[in-house]
Amino acid sequence: MAVVPEQPTARWLARLPTQGGPLYVRLADALAAAVREGELQAGDQLPPQRTVADLLGVDLTTVTRAYAAARARGLIEGAVGRGTFVRSAAAADEAGRVDLSMLLPPPPQGMSLAGLLKETTAAILDRTDVARLMAYHPGGGSLGQRIAGAAWLAPVLGEVAAERVLVAPGAQAALAAVLALAPRGGALVTEPLVYPGVLALARQLGLQVVACPADAGGMDPEALARLCAQERPAAVYLTPTTHNPTAVTMGAERRRALAEAARAAGVWIVEDDPYARLFDAPLPALASLAPERTFHIATLSKCLSPGLRIAYLVPPKGPMAGPTAESLRAVGQMPAPLMTAVVTAWIREGAAEKLLAAVRREARARRALAAEVLPGAKGAAEGVHVWLDLPPAWDAARVHRLAQERGLSLVTADAFAAGPDHPNGLRIALGGPAKQAVLRAALEGVAGLVASSSTPRVVI
Structure with missing residues (x-):
């Protein structure tokens, strides 16, 4: 291969790996790395394809395929008569704070993500009656959407009946629906530091927040047992995986101890679990340890994209399913049909897992x-x-x-x-x-x- 020139928009060619798949894929990967690490900036013009082929001593078709692959990833865009340019980032974080x-x-x-979203949305609109798609839909999602939700939750919850899964318009709506079931004036036990959205909901719903001591492993089970005996709280709120804000992930033994403490005290568990799917091998959810006592909430906003605004809510086994569905309907009516259709298609077709792996x-x-x-x-x-x-x-x-x-x-x-x-x-x-x-x-x-x-x- 020829020596790569020192001009800034051609230096990325030096990143080309010597092995690791077809040459056109390695070229696209090198370009992606240069964009990701800031070597190439939005608006930079790339060398013409024939120039790259000459520099590297390869066939023009290889470079054409590499540029096409980079375009499919959303890295570059072409302007007829002007050339190929690095695409602008959605968030201009290079300037300002x-x-x-x-x-x-x-x-x-x-x-x-943009390419995937465009492709899926176009396919949905092509095969769906738009009038029906954009009409009101059953609160909690259709059976097909719940089946997709159960599949998404399986690595964390294990096998769960699709009928138990509710589709919510985001985790905040799901949390509001669950906490609205608690009696006004009741106590909600949390860790000393907790997600601010829960504090805001507690204020709106008239719940008393009670902080339970925590250590490097998360909430202290013995302290929870003492608090439950003293306060007789309505529920305990837990984020067992990468707690917000302390980033603590509870171990398996701590999860079992907390589940047992809540069960012994007859207290509901509200398990907010937005990050577990980021783990290759997530630890068992509290809802799998105390399924009769736990409301499990898992949003896609923290592991795929915040713009999806889709979360899955699994009520405890038993009589709480009906009241939970009614509360969710009162809070959010229904999730946005188009986004729900996109997420369901991604889960069914495997795109959600590919996107998750990339994240x-x-x-x-x-x-x-x-x-x-x-x-x-x-x-x-x-x-x-x-x-x-x-x-x-x-x-x-x-x-x-x-x-x-x-x-x-x-x-x-x-x-x-x-x-x-x-x-x-x-x-x-x-x-x-x-x-x-x-x-x-x-x-x-x-x-x-x-x-x-x-x-x-x-x-x-």
């Missing part, structure tokens, strides 16, 4: 990057966020100000506080920046912020 505050799945590695690859790469830049950060290798402990005396307001001065949006512990006694730290989301290079620079900014304020004399 970098958002490390919003929990998002990262862009799928080596796969075009997993990128999530692991970003988590490894975070481990390199912030070795003190905590979180699973598959996680889309990490937790960084801060000294108790560090003031959240000043942390925000210093972060803003460095062009960063961060979330501190106060946003998650269920009570006055809680750990201090930062939740750092890894999925927001479109490129790993942008994420690395942002994480280096966080490391600089922490290092600049590490002396005892500085209180932030």
